[in-house]
């Protein structure tokens with residue numbers, strides 16, 4: 685368990701908001717922007733869902749008070765989507781309204797494919813009246829190219845990632861090379877969307893996106909490159925020193941296991957590290 689907690693802290697900025705704000709300050713001092721995430725998903729009762737909404741409101745206020753350069757990311761299932769969609773919607777509206785008041789921005793993370801349509805429905809119901817909210821799309825899903833086209837037509841701010849959830853081949857590309865090709869097609873489409881955010885640690889995907897953005901006439905302030913806290917930090921800093929806007933996704937909180945598990949699954953070296961520590 686000690687090895688687990690130790691490795692989890694490579695990916696998670698701490699248990700509470702103050703530790704997370706301290707990490708944001710350090711990253712900001714190096715020219716890196718941040719999106720803060722209070723870990724948690726799949727709330728199954730109203731009390732948990734409302735507590736998660738309150739924590740997101742607190743995050744927005746603490747960001748404003750401390751003057752750090754950060755926006756927030758959240759998961760709708762943490763706000764109750766799945767067991768009470770109306771509650772999730774209501775909480776999201778409160779959070780987005782607070783972000784607008786504080787001139788900040790809310791990104792809705794994308795979860796497993798059983799939630800994709802519902803997440804997009806809740807997002808689009810709010811988006812036209814509240815442009816301070818953006819969405820995430822996952823290149824691994826077969827539907828995503830069309831979702832990118834819709835996002836361009838509706839002037840939506842999209843973060844493009846490969847997708848971290850285990851999916852069936854009926855909805856997602858099973859082969860990595862097809863996911864990568866989808867990522868490149870989607871980034872080219874998103875060149876026409878406002879502030880496309882390329883969330884990947886994969887150099888070939890970053891290079892392809894930069895080539896598409898350049899061909900579309902975008903300059904460095906028109907898009908973001910995004911990476912996860914604790915992964916390829918050196919590369920993030922190199923990209924920043926080349927003049928790109930780089931934003932780091934910084935999660936904090938005590939409900940770190942599902943997030944941590946997804947990071948382990950992505951990379952066998954992380955699993956080997958755990959196994960080694962368990963036997964020491």
Ligand SMILES: Cc1cc2nc3c(=O)[nH]c(=O)nc-3n(C[C@H](O)[C@H](O)[C@H](O)COP(=O)(O)OP(=O)(O)OC[C@H]3O[C@@H](n4cnc5c(N)ncnc54)[C@H](O)[C@@H]3O)c2cc1C
Pocket residue numbers: 792793794795820822845846847848849883884885886887910911912915916932933946947948950951954
């Ligand atoms: C800012 C940000 C936000 C995200 N938001 C979402 C979201 O809302 N929904 C969602 O489903 N997914 C999200 N993801 C996760 C994403 O979908 C991928 O699971 C993850 O980024 C790994 O894919 P990759 O694009 O980095 O490419 P990969 O091909 O998986 O990795 C490329 C290289 O990056 C490094 N790397 C990748 N993962 C790890 C790791 N865990 N540990 C160590 N090194 C690693 C390795 O060097 C690897 O060779 C997000 C990712 C980022 C960066």
